[in-house]
Amino acid sequence: MYHYIRQRLLEVLRIAYKDNFDTYSKFLVKLSFKESKKTSKYIFEKKTILINNLSYKPADIFIAALLSLTEHIDIVNRSESHLDRDYFLVFRKLINVAIGRNIITLEDLTKYSDEKMRSKLQAEFSTFKNWDIKAHDFIPEYTYVYVFESFMIKNVLKTNGYQYDKDQGLWIKRLINSQAQEEQPFIEMYKNQAVFKVVNDNSFFIRPVYLLKIKTYAKEEAPLLNALEYGYNPKTNIWVKLIETSNIAQEMNNIEKIPKQKVFITENK
Numbered sequence: 001m002y003h004y005i006r007q008r009l010l011e012v013l014r015i016a017y018k019d020n021f022d023t024y025s026k027f028l029v030k031l032s033f034k035e036s037k038k039t040s041k042y043i044f045e046k047k048t049i050l051i052n053n054l055s056y057k058p059a060d061i062f063i064a065a066l067l068s069l070t071e072h073i074d075i076v077n078r079s080e081s082h083l084d085r086d087y088f089l090v091f092r093k094l095i096n097v098a099i100g101r102n103i104i105t106l107e108d109l110t111k112y113s114d115e116k117m118r119s120k121l122q123a124e125f126s127t128f129k130n131w132d133i134k135a136h137d138f139i140p141e142y143t144y145v146y147v148f149e150s151f152m153i154k155n156v157l158k159t160n161g162y163q164y165d166k167d168q169g170l171w172i173k174r175l176i177n178s179q180a181q182e183e184q185p186f187i188e189m190y191k192n193q194a195v196f197k198v199v200n201d202n203s204f205f206i207r208p209v210y211l212l213k214i215k216t217y218a219k220e221e222a223p224l225l226n227a228l229e230y231g232y233n234p235k236t237n238i239w240v241k242l243i244e245t246s247n248i249a250q251e252m253n254n255i256e257k258i259p260k261q262k263v264f265i266t267e268n269k
Helices: 002-016 018-024 058-078 085-100 106-110 115-125 151-159 177-190 219-227 245-254
Strands: 028-031 040-043 048-051 142-148 163-165 170-176 195-199 209-215 231-233 238-244 262-265
Touching (some): 002 018, 002 028, 002 048, 002 058, 002 085, 018 058, 048 058, 058 106, 238 245
Antiparallel strands (some): 040 048, 142 195, 209 238, 231 238
16 A cells, blocks of 8 residues: 555656656655554655554545655755745645645645644645635546455455555555446446445545454454454464454454453554
8 A cells, every 4th residue: 555655645746846756756655553643754764754543534644645745855955844934835836736636635634633734734825715726627547446345256356456455454456547447347246245446536545444453362262353354463472453444443342252461553563
């Protein structure tokens, strides 16, 4: 999934900074399942954008990544970065393109989870209702097909060009838009054996997930945890599973009676 996030950031960068693209595009993206106060952090020494809080809404994650990309560009330009006019002008240029390309919407920005950053942006550029940014009329280049709850057809998906994303716990296929219609018969054939999500409007999407870990006393609980689709790490004696954010309460109920030392959500090390 980090490849996908980087591709979408580069899509914005290529338009916003066409002449400086080669210089500004020298960065990496890394994912962490850590639940943190900061959704994204730029690590200068490694030129890496670290994405936390993968349980958050897709738009929140992309806005946070754009803020880290802004810091990266700011450091390239000035050898340092500050939350000043220069910084916010870079971000405004990036966000204009992101909204114009329908990657996110202005409404997403008004609901961004970092209230302090929302306030700073509005102090710099006026209230969001005065931002005159709209999605352009364009034809997206790609259609993305995401497949969830697909254990029964995983071999079929692999044979048909889908790739498994372990950070998301799903299968994904990117299609050139002109080929997207050809995929529809396949989706119709298997729609009762898995959950398909088709994104063809260029919007940014990742599956909001927690990484749930269980450390248990009882070896005899293995069949139950296997049945609940947990994976076992023998080095740490911990069972792990990606849980969609909307399902976390139900999952905690599912494991309530399992004897355990600890249940925790943390980064995937």
